[in-house]
Amino acid sequence: MRDIRISFNDLLELSAKVLEKNGFPRSKSAIAARVLVEADARGIHSHGVVRLKRYIFEKNQGFIDPNAEPAILYETPVSLVIDGNKGLGQHVSIFAMQKCIKKAQTSHICFASVRNSNHFGIAGYYSELAQIHDMIGISMTNTYPLVLPTNGLQPMLGTNPIAVCIPSLAAPFNLDMATSVVPRGKIEVYQRSAKSLPKGWALDEYGKPAVNASKVIQNFNNHSNGGLLPLGGDGEMYGGHKGFGLAMLVDLLSAGLSLGQWSRETYTEKAGGVCHFFGAIRIDAFGDPYEIKAHVHQIIDKVCKSTKIDGREKIYFHGEKEMATRALSYRDGIPLPSELLEELRGLC
C-alpha cells in the first residue's frame, strides 16, 4: 500500500461527506469527521477515518441511530448522567464534555457518566478540550471486550482507555492510554506484516502466550477465549493486576455510575451500548492558574531534560509526540494509504 498525503481540510471535508451521503445529518457528520481526522493527523490511524466504513455499517445494522440526540437523565451542579440514545459516539461525547466544561465554569468541577453511546474515537481529543479553559480534562470509555482479567481466560473488559489532560504554560500534559498492553490495532499491524507477536501482549485460547497474530484476531472475531493482556502483562509478576484494575475502574465509572452496559455487555443487542466518563476541573479551584501552569511546566520540563539512556531517542512527555505529528500533518498533509482514500471517495 502506498501512502499519499491529503490536507487536513480536504480529509475533513471528504470524511464529513462520506457520512452525510450515507444518512448522517450534516452537523453530526462534521463533528465525527473532526474527531477522526484529528486521530489521523496525530498519527493514531487505528482511530482515524478508517473507522468511517464501520460507522456506516453500524448505522445500517441499527447500532447507531444517526438522528439521535443525547439526553440528560440526572444532574447536580457538579455531575451529569447522560443517555446517548444510540447516537454517534463523537456527537454524544462532545455534548457531554461541553456540558462538563460549562457546569465547571460555575461549579469549578463537573463529571459526566454516559451510557448507551457508541465508539467515540480517541479519548485524548475530549480531555484536551478542557485545557483552553484552564481546566483539567478527563475522558474514558469502555468498549468491546478483548482484554483478559488477571488469571482469566475470557475477554471481559475493553481496552478501556484513560485520558487526562493537565494545562501547562507550554503544551499540556495529555496522557491517553489504553489500559491493555497494546490496543487491537497493534495486533492487526503484526497480522498484516505476518510477524510473530512479542510474548506478553496476548494469550491464546488455552491461556498460553499467543504469538500468531491472525489466530488472536480470529479469536476476537469468534468470541473465543484468549485475548489481550492488561497493562503489566500476564499474572502479577509485572503488575498485570494493575492494568486489570485500571480497566475495571474505567468500566465502573462509565457503566457503573450510569447504570449502563459494561464492556462484556456492549454490542450484545441492537445497540453498541458503549459507556463513557468525562470530567472538567478548573485549576483555579487550587490557586492562581498562572502559578499552577508554570509549576506544571517546570515539572514536565525537568523530567524531559533529565539524562537519557545512551542510544535512546528522547524523553517525551505525554501528548508531545502526537502534537509534533499533528504539526507536520497540518503543514505537509496527512499520510494515508491511497486505497483508503479511494474507498472513501467511493462511499460518497
Add this chain to the structure above:
Amino acid sequence: MRDIRISFNDLLELSAKVLEKNGFPRSKSAIAARVLVEADARGIHSHGVVRLKRYIFEKNQGFIDPNAEPAILYETPVSLVIDGNKGLGQHVSIFAMQKCIKKAQTSHICFASVRNSNHFGIAGYYSELAQIHDMIGISMTNTYPLVLPTNGLQPMLGTNPIAVCIPSLAAPFNLDMATSVVPRGKIEVYQRSAKSLPKGWALDEYGKPAVNASKVIQNFNNHSNGGLLPLGGDGEMYGGHKGFGLAMLVDLLSAGLSLGQWSRETYTEKAGGVCHFFGAIRIDAFGDPYEIKAHVHQIIDKVCKSTKIDGREKIYFHGEKEMATRALSYRDGIPLPSELLEELRGLC
C-alpha cells in the same frame, strides 16, 4: 527470622506507644499507628510498623515536625489546598480526607491537593474512608524518586501510588497500585533472599536490565543513576510510557496543583516535602446509590466468576486479597518477625 502473631489491638497499642515515647503527641501517634497497623493486617508489611523507626529518625532529623498542624491555604466548595507544615503524613492525610468527605457531603465532590507533608503509609487506607459515606474515594502521593522516565537514566519520579475505592453492595472495589512495576520493598525482599531480580523490574546505572538486588538498593542509597521501571517496563514495547504517564499524573495533581515539591525535589532540604492528592465523590451525584452499588457489584461479580486459566488460583477483584488477609489478622493476630517486635518494645 521467625514470625510471631500479635493481636491487632496489641500492635496498635505498642506502635502508638513507640511514637509517644519518642516525642510524638498522643493523638497523632494513635492515628499514625492505626494506618501502619492496617497495612500489616492487610499483609502489606513494607508499609507497616517497620516504618516507625524511620519516622522517629525523620523527626530527629527535623523532617517531621511532630507537633505541626495542617493548614488550609485555599478552598472553594469543591476543593482544598492544604499545607502539611511538615507534620506526620498520616495526621495530615486523615485531616485532608476528612475535609474532602465533609465538603462533599454539601457539594457532592471535593478534591484536596496537599503539600509539605510526609510519608502517609498505604494509599488505599484513605480512599477506603469515603465508601462508608457512599462516596468514591481517591488517594495518591508522590514520594522519594526511585523510578525512571521512559528512556531516562535518572530516577525522577516516586513509586507514586494511585488508590481509588468505589462502593459496592458487597465489599468495595479498592484499587491501590504503585505506578512502578514493583515497589522498593519487592527489591528488598529479593536482596534478603539473595535472588536474582526478574528482568523488567529495574535498570542498572548504565540503563541495562538490573539483576543484582543489592546493587539496585545501593544505587538508590547513593542517588546514582538507574532505578525502578514504570508499570509496563522499559521503553514503549510493553507500555512503559503508560506507567511513566501515571506517575507523572500523580506528581502533577499532588505537587503541581499545590505548588509543592515534586518527587525529585522531595527530601532535598530539612523537610520531606511529600505531596498528596485526595478526593471524595458522592455516588448519589449520579443517581440512586443503591442501584449504582448493585450494578457495581454485578460487574465485579461477573468478572470474578468468569472462566479462569487452568491451574491459576482465582480471579481476584481489587482489595479482595487485602480484606481476606485482614480478616485472618483480626482473628489470628498479625504475623511479624519477632526481631521487629523486640525492636519496637525496645523503642518504648
